Amino acid sequence: MTHATQALDQMRPPYPAEPGAGVYSNKLGMWVFLASDVMFFTALIGSYIVLRFGVEGPWAKPAAVLNVPLTAVNTFLLICSSVAMVKAYAAIQDGKKYFLRPVPGKLLRDGGLKFWLLVTMFCGAAFVSVQVVEYIKLVGHGFTPAGFRDGSLLAEHAAADPIKYGASVAGMYGSTFFTMTGFHGFHVTCGVISMTYLYFTKVLPEKYSPQDYRGIEVIGLYWHFVDLVWIILFTIVYLI
């Protein structure tokens, strides 16, 4: 970035801000969207709780049907992406627009915005990829949104041990599981696409500065919220 553009950044007029909340409009808009998304996921999680604890038959044990260790690793991957996102945010606040830069006397290089946002995107994409692989395996074993597919491996197991596999309510289990995790996966995918767009249109051309990094802060809020929702979903769907 040249001297001239740095000076331009510092001369930017004040951003359009909403006087009540006292923050710039993009950030307020994202918070209002997140508040509405809280209600969206509450409707999904609430329905799951009511269905699960209200049904007559036993619900399947999560570990019998789902790959919990793999999802635990995936959860950690999403947490790592959240940390990378906040490191990207901190980097641009400090004016570190670069990828990696050597630090005298230190073995590790210092990461800038370009590095940390790329790590965030990579971890997010890896999370979605693992989820897709999980879905393919589950459907392959016979677990579908409609329950256990007739003649599948899971249907045979469920016939042998209907309590452990929750055979009588498998349809409800399948539909709630795929709806909740699917909508979350959709959110993650949207986040990765948005970050990729920002990376190529704003981050690589170094359009962000310590005086203006609204895009990074707003996408960061979204990304942390997606992480937060998964923390709750992982516990409710995979552990309880």
Add this chain to the structure above:
Amino acid sequence: MTATRSPHASTEHKRPNYVMIWLYLFVLTVAEVALAFELPLSRNVKLLLLLFLAVWKALLVALFFMHLKFERWRLRLIFIVPLPLAAILVTAAIMEKVW
């Protein structure tokens, strides 16, 4: 920890140690999995402990990664207001099922 001064932040604050929060989240995730599958506790105790750990992790993300801890109350309210509404929604749905 370094001080943060930005036109975007609502209040000036010391930057949290993000790596330490990441470690907390890692340890809590391992604790959750161990609690769910290894510890011989009753189902109800496990349920309560798992929900407690999940809320703890979610709070860490909201307070430190989303910087809610450092935002003005007016902005915090936007995020907090839907939570009791969410609780009412779930409780009402459960009550309808129970009755």
